[in-house]
Amino acid sequence: METKICKKCGIEKLVSEFGKSGCITLANGTKKQHYKTTCKQCTNKGRTRVDNVNPKVCNKCGLSKPLSEYHYEKDRDIYRSQCRKCRSVVRKKRYQKVKNKINEKNRERWANEPEYAEKQLETNRKSREKHKDSRNKLKRERYANDPDYAEKCRQAQKDLRKDSKYRAKLYAKNKIYREENKETLKIKKQKYIEENKDKIKERRRKYYYDNPEHIKKLRKALYEKHQEKLVEEQRRIRDERRTILRKRLGGKCVRCGSIENLEFDHIIKENKSFTIGSSLTCFSIEELILEADKCQLLCRLCHIDKSHEEGDWGRLTDEEKENRIRR
Numbered sequence: 001m002e003t004k005i006c007k008k009c010g011i012e013k014l015v016s017e018f019g020k021s022g023c024i025t026l027a028n029g030t031k032k033q034h035y036k037t038t039c040k041q042c043t044n045k046g047r048t049r050v051d052n053v054n055p056k057v058c059n060k061c062g063l064s065k066p067l068s069e070y071h072y073e074k075d076r077d078i079y080r081s082q083c084r085k086c087r088s089v090v091r092k093k094r095y096q097k098v099k100n101k102i103n104e105k106n107r108e109r110w111a112n113e114p115e116y117a118e119k120q121l122e123t124n125r126k127s128r129e130k131h132k133d134s135r136n137k138l139k140r141e142r143y144a145n146d147p148d149y150a151e152k153c154r155q156a157q158k159d160l161r162k163d164s165k166y167r168a169k170l171y172a173k174n175k176i177y178r179e180e181n182k183e184t185l186k187i188k189k190q191k192y193i194e195e196n197k198d199k200i201k202e203r204r205r206k207y208y209y210d211n212p213e214h215i216k217k218l219r220k221a222l223y224e225k226h227q228e229k230l231v232e233e234q235r236r237i238r239d240e241r242r243t244i245l246r247k248r249l250g251g252k253c254v255r256c257g258s259i260e261n262l263e264f265d266h267i268i269k270e271n272k273s274f275t276i277g278s279s280l281t282c283f284s285i286e287e288l289i290l291e292a293d294k295c296q297l298l299c300r301l302c303h304i305d306k307s308h309e310e311g312d313w314g315r316l317t318d319e320e321k322e323n324r325i326r327r
């Protein structure tokens with residue numbers, strides 16, 4: 001490209017750095033462009049722009065506003081003549097006329113120019129990172145106060161989740177996020193549970209009664225998965241409670257003094273609320289203690305003898321019959 005030496009600073013620069021001074025037509029019919037002898041930088045050096053005064057009057061609305069209300073053009077070192085508000089109105093009005101043409105052009109460039117697509121993605125990423133807090137705040141406020149908008153958002157999410165590819169992508173992304181923010185999410189979850197106990201309880205109760213078949217399947221699957229652990233836990237609880245109640249009642253048969261095969265016998269049958277032996281895990285320990293206070297400890301054989309005396313006939317095994325004869 002053609003170069004030229006500035007008469008003022010003496011530096012060789014491209015001709016594009018000089019202002020145009022005229023164009024002449026040569027004898028052979030070609031045109032030659034002439035440029036000024038002083039470059040643009042030297043020409044504008046020290047010049048004070050009168051259109052950058054603060055405050056500045058808008059050419060559109062005629063109001064005097066500070067320079068912060070105007071767009072600044074770095075290349076020209078000038079603030080626009082229209083304020084941001086007026087310029088926004090003009091741009092929106094013009095966009096309605098040319099939006100189809102602009103969108104078609106952008107789609108074509110996005111499809112055919114990889115560099116353009118990468119640049120747009122990077123610009124969008126930076127914009128989201130910069131404005132995400134303010135945008136999310138506005139969205140949350142609108143979601144809380146506008147039922148139509150909230151329903152629209154929920155429906156959009158449901159439609160997206162119908163796509164298997166989107167679900168897989170979302171699952172992978174969420175998994176990475178959960179692993180990176182495990183402790184933070186744990187604290188947030190605990191805080192949310194403490195602040196919304198009644199709300200969570202009511203929601204679970206409603207789901208429980210609205211979906212009985214699904215709940216039944218879940219409970220069955222959960223029991224089959226942890227059957228051994230659950231059975232062992234139930235056995236441990238029964239043994240602990242049985243030991244507590246037996247110690248409370250003396251720990252031996254009140255008739256023969258035996259400490260084996262002890263059973264809970266209600267002294268007055270009319271006061272019986274439930275059978276303790278088969279209800280050790282059905283009631284709280286406080287309720288069991290109240291019921292045990294109505295009982296006495298009897299061994300298996302003495303319990304059957306008492307039942308016979310009162311007219312209740314129990315069934316004995318062969319071994320129990322022999323032990324009874326020996327007694």
